[in-house]
Amino acid sequence: MQCRPDCGACCIAPSINSPIPGMPHGKPAGIACIQLADDNRCAIFGLPERPAFCTSLKPGMEMCGENREQAMIWLDQLERLTQP
Ligand code: SF4
Numbered sequence: 704m705q706c707r708p709d710c711g712a713c714c715i716a717p718s719i720n721s722p723i724p725g726m727p728h729g730k731p732a733g734i735a736c737i738q739l740a741d742d743n744r745c746a747i748f749g750l751p752e753r754p755a756f757c758t759s760l761k762p763g764m765e766m767c768g769e770n771r772e773q774a775m776i777w778l779d780q781l782e783r784l785t786q787p
């Protein structure tokens with residue numbers, strides 16, 4: 704599956720616990736990553752500064768669903784299930 708254009712759900716819903724350029728402490732759940740551009744693409748895609756978490760997330764039907772709303776719901780559930 705290809706990443707859906709203009710989605711960005713996985714750059715908003717999950718928390719990220721490692722540094723992101725411009726967000727040295729990572730980001731909380733539900734807050735858009737500072738590297739998420741206006742067109743909902745990653746501004747640092749392919750660069751070494753991109754967090755390993757992001758590199759490990761691969762588009763797939765389970766996570767991405769059929770639309771952005773479904774992806775947000777699934778990722779929100781994942782976030783709650785994986786909280787320490
Ligand atoms: S949730 Fe899926 S479709 Fe949406 S931005 Fe992430 S990888 Fe792309």
Ligand code: SF4
Pocket residue numbers: 713714715723736737738739740744745746747748753754757
């Ligand atoms: S670094 Fe890029 S891929 Fe990772 S959350 Fe931010 S915008 Fe999304």
